[in-house]
Amino acid sequence: MKLFLAVMACLAVSQAATLSFQNPMTMRDAQADQSRVRIVNGFPASPGQFPYQVFLRGFTAGGGALACGGSLISNQWVLTAAHCITGVVRFEIPMGTINFNNPEVMGTSTNFIIHPSYNPNNLNNDIGLIRLDNPVAFSQNIQPINLPSADRTGETFLDAQARVSGFGRTSDAPGSGVSPTLNWVGIRVISNAQCMLTYGSSVVVASTICGLGADANNQSTCNGDSGGPLAITEGGSSLQIGVVSFVSSAGCASGHPSGYVRTTHFRNWINQHTGI
Numbered sequence: 001m002k003l004f005l006a007v008m009a010c011l012a013v014s015q016a017a018t019l020s021f022q023n024p025m026t027m028r029d030a031q032a033d034q035s036r037v038r039i040v041n042g043f044p045a046s047p048g049q050f051p052y053q054v055f056l057r058g059f060t061a062g063g064g065a066l067a068c069g070g071s072l073i074s075n076q077w078v079l080t081a082a083h084c085i086t087g088v089v090r091f092e093i094p095m096g097t098i099n100f101n102n103p104e105v106m107g108t109s110t111n112f113i114i115h116p117s118y119n120p121n122n123l124n125n126d127i128g129l130i131r132l133d134n135p136v137a138f139s140q141n142i143q144p145i146n147l148p149s150a151d152r153t154g155e156t157f158l159d160a161q162a163r164v165s166g167f168g169r170t171s172d173a174p175g176s177g178v179s180p181t182l183n184w185v186g187i188r189v190i191s192n193a194q195c196m197l198t199y200g201s202s203v204v205v206a207s208t209i210c211g212l213g214a215d216a217n218n219q220s221t222c223n224g225d226s227g228g229p230l231a232i233t234e235g236g237s238s239l240q241i242g243v244v245s246f247v248s249s250a251g252c253a254s255g256h257p258s259g260y261v262r263t264t265h266f267r268n269w270i271n272q273h274t275g276i
Contacts, residue, residue: 051143066088090110098182129273152264157241164184191210
C-alpha cells in the first residue's frame with residue numbers, strides 16, 4: 001500500500017532528547033524524499049469494506065495541493081490529522097468508493113478545526129475535524145465509524161489486531177503516479193514504552209498509540225495515509241482507536257513503529273465540536 005501526497009516543503013521535526021532516537025515524520029512530509037516512499041505487504045480493499053474511509057484532496061491559498069485520508073464519524077464530520085489541515089483553505093472529499101476517481105459522493109469543505117494544542121515539532125495532539133459543507137446520505141458504501149467512549153481513556157489496546165486503510169502510491173520510482181484505489185494493512189498495537197525506545201518520550205505521550213505490521217515489522221503506513229483511521233473490530237463493528245500521524249524518518253519500511261493519535265484521549269474535544 002503506497003499512499004500519495006503532493007510534494008510539500010519538508011518540515012524539520014526533531015526529537016531532541018537524545019541523538020539515538022529516530023525522528024518522526026508525518027506522511028505529509030514523507031513525499032519530500034521519494035526514496036522513502038515505500039510500504040509493503042498491503043492488500044486491496046473490496047467494495048464496502050471500509051465505508052467510513054474518505055480521501056482528502058486539500059488546496060492551499062498558494063495554489064498547492066496535498067492528499068490525506070480521513071474517516072467519516074457522522075453525516076457531516078470527518079476526523080483526520082491536524083497536519084493534514086494546516087495551510088489548507090478548501091477540501092474536495094471523495095466518499096463511498098475504493099477508487100477516488102469514481103466517488104459515490106463528492107463532498108466539499110471550507111470549515112476545519114485543528115486541535116489547539118497541536119505541536120508540529122513533536123506531533124503531539126495531531127488531530128483535526130472537517131465539517132462537510134452538506135451532510136452526506138448514508139448508503140451501503142458510506143457509513144460512519146464508531147468511536148470509543150470517553151470512559152475508555154485508560155485502555156491501551158495493547159496487542160490488538162488493527163487495520164489501517166488509505167489511498168496512494170504503488171511504486172517507489174521517483175515521479176511515479178498514484179494509485180486511485182483503496183488499500184489496507186494489518187497493524188499490531190505495541191506498548192508506548194516499546195515505541196519510546198524508537199522516538200523518545202517527547203514524541204510518544206499518553207495520547208499516542210503505536211503499532212508494527214501484523215505479519216512483518218516493515219508493514220506500515222506511509223505518505224498519504226495521514227489522517228486515516230486505525231480501527232479494530234468490536235462487537236461486529238469497526239471502532240476507530242487511532243488517527244494516522246507519523247512514521248520514522250528512516251523510512252516507512254524501516255521496521256520502526258508507525259504512530260497514531262489515540263481517539264480515546266480526544267472524545268470530549270470531539271464531542272464539544274461535533275456533538276458526537
